[in-house]
Amino acid sequence: MNPGPSDNPAVTDLLGLLAYAELGSFFRLADDAALAPTLRDKGRLASLAAEEESRYERLRERLLERGTDPEEAMAPFVAPLDAWHARTEPQSWVESLVKTYVGDGIAGDFYRKVAELADAGTSELVEAVLVEEGRGALISEVVRAAVEEDPALAGRLSLWARRLVGEALSQAQQVAMARPRLAALLAEGRADDDAGGSAEDGAGIGDLASVTRLFGSIADRHAERLEAMGLSD
Template structure:
C-alpha cells in the first residue's frame, strides 16, 4: 500500500499517515496471530472428540496448519521489530470471549464452527489484502487455509448431514448464530482498537466505517452461498 503525500491533505502529514498505517498492520498481524494460536488450541481439543479416526486426522491436520500460520505471523512481527506477545495481548480477551459465546454443544456443532468461522476469516483476509503493502499481503496470503482443507471440512459436513437429516435445522440455526457473532466480533475489534482506520489512513472515520460495512455485507453474502451449498438456510 502506498501512503499518500502530505500534499493530498495539508492537515495530516505523511509521517502521521504512515504511523496510522503501521499501527494498523501491527494490530492486524497481532489479531491474526492470536486468532491462529487460539484456533490451534481449539482444534487440538476438538480432535479428541472426533467420532472417527478420519475425522480426528482431518481436524488434527488443521490444528497443525494453524500453529504453522501462527509462527509465520510472529516471525513477520519480529522482523518489524515488534514483540509478538505484546501485539497479541490487546486481542486475547475479545477472542476468548467470542469462543466462550460460541462454545459448541457437540461434535457436529464443533465441525460447523470450524467451517463457518474459518471461511468468514478467509473472506475477510481476502477483502483487506487489496489495502495492504506487498510484504504484509504476502504474509496474510501465506496464512490462509488451503482449498484442500476447506474442501475436506465441507465434505465431512455434507456426509454428516446426509447421514442424519435431522441435523439440518439445528446446524442451520447454529450457522446463523456463528456468522452473527463473527461479524459482530469484527465490528467490536474495529471500534475498540480503531483497527480499520488503517484501511484508508488518509481517510475519515466515516469512510473507514463505510469500508467495513461493505466488507461485512460481502462476508454475509458469501456465507449465505456456502450454507446453500450444504443445503442449509442461512
Template sequence: MGISASDADDSVSAGEFSARYDSFVVDLLGSIAYGELSAFVRLAADAQHAPSLRDRSVLGRMAVSEFGHYEAMCARLDEMGMDPELAMAPYQRMVDAFHERTRPADWHESLMKAYVVEAITGEFYAAIAEHLDEGTRDAIAKVRTSDAQTAELTGLLKKMLSEDPRLSSRLALWGRRLVGEALTQVQRIGAKHSFLVGLRPDATQEQAAAEVHAILSALTRNHSKRMSGLGLTA
C-alpha cells in the same frame, strides 16, 4: 495496492502517516496471530471428540495449519521489530470470549464452527490485505485454509447431514449464530482498534466504518452461498 508514506496529503505529514499505518499493521497482525493461536488450541481440543480417527485427523490437520499461520504472523512482527506477544495481548480477552460464546455442544457443531469461522476470518483477512504493503500482504495471504482442507471439511458435513437429516435445522440455526457472532467480533475489534483508519492519509472513523460495512456485507453473502451449498438456510 500497498500504501506508502508518499501517498499522504498536506494535512498529514509523511512521518505521521507512516507511524499510523505501522500501528494499524501491528494491530492487525497481532489480532490475526492470537486468532490463529486460539484456533489451533480450539481445533486440537475439538478433534478429541471425533467419532473416528479419520474424522479426528481432519481437524488435527487444520490445527497444525493454524499453528503454522500463527508462526507466520509472529515472523512478520519480528521482521517489523515488534514483540509478537505484546502485539497479541490486546486481543486475548476478546478472542477468548468469542470462543466461550460459541463453544460447540458436540462433534457436529465443532465441524460447523470450523467451516463457518475459518471461511469468514480468511475472507476478512484477504479483504483487508488488499490495502497493505507487499510484504504484509504476502504474509497474510498464507493465513488461509487450504482448498483441500475446505473440500474435506465440506465433504464431512455433507455426509453427516445426508446420514442424519434431523441435523439440518439444528446446524442451520447454529450456523446463523456463528456468523452473527463472527461478524460482531470483526466489528468489535475494528471499533476498538480503529481498523482501516490507518490505511489512507485522509481516513476518518466514518469512512473506515463504511468500508468495514461493505466488507461485512460481502462476508454475509458468501456465507449464505456456502450454507446453500450444504443444503442449509443461512
C-alpha cells in the same frame, strides 16, 4: 508524516490479530481431533491443527522481523476474540466444525480484505495464511455426511451458521473499537468508494460503518460454504 505501508502500525495490528486467531484455531482443531468419532477423522483434523500452528509461526516470525514483540501485538485482541468464542460455544462436535468453517471463514474474509490495504508482503502472507481449501473440503465432507445420516441436523446447523454470521459482525466491531487504527485503515481504503467516507480519530462511526459494509460484501462466500456443507441460509 504518515507511516509507509511497511511500517504502518495498523499492519502490526492486523498481524497480531491474525496471529491470535490462528493460535486459537490450532487449539480448537486439536480439541476437535480429540473428539472425532473415527481414527480417520482424528488424523485428518490433527493434520489441520498442525497447519494452523505452522501459520501462526509464520505470522509470529513476520512480527519479529518488523521489530515487534508478537505477544504484545496479540494482546489487544485477546479479550474481543475470547469473548466471541465464549458467545459461540458449540453444543456438539459437528457444531464445532461448522463454527470453524463458517465463523473462521467469515473472519478470514474480513482479514483478507483489510490486508489488501497493507503492503504487498503483508498481503501475500495473509493470503497464504488464510488458504482454506483443505480445511473447507474436509469439514464440508464430514458435515454433509452427518446431515445425510441425520437430516434433522440440517435446520439446526443452518440456524447455527446464521447466528455465527451475526456474531462475526459483532466481533469485527469489537475489534474495531479495541484497535481503532485498524478500523481507520479500512475506512481510508474505502474512502474512494464511499461518498463522504473518511478515516476518523478513534473508532468513529465512519470506521464502524466501513466494517459493517465490508461484511455485507463477503456474503457470497458464506453462501458457498453453506452449500458445500449441504446447508441453506
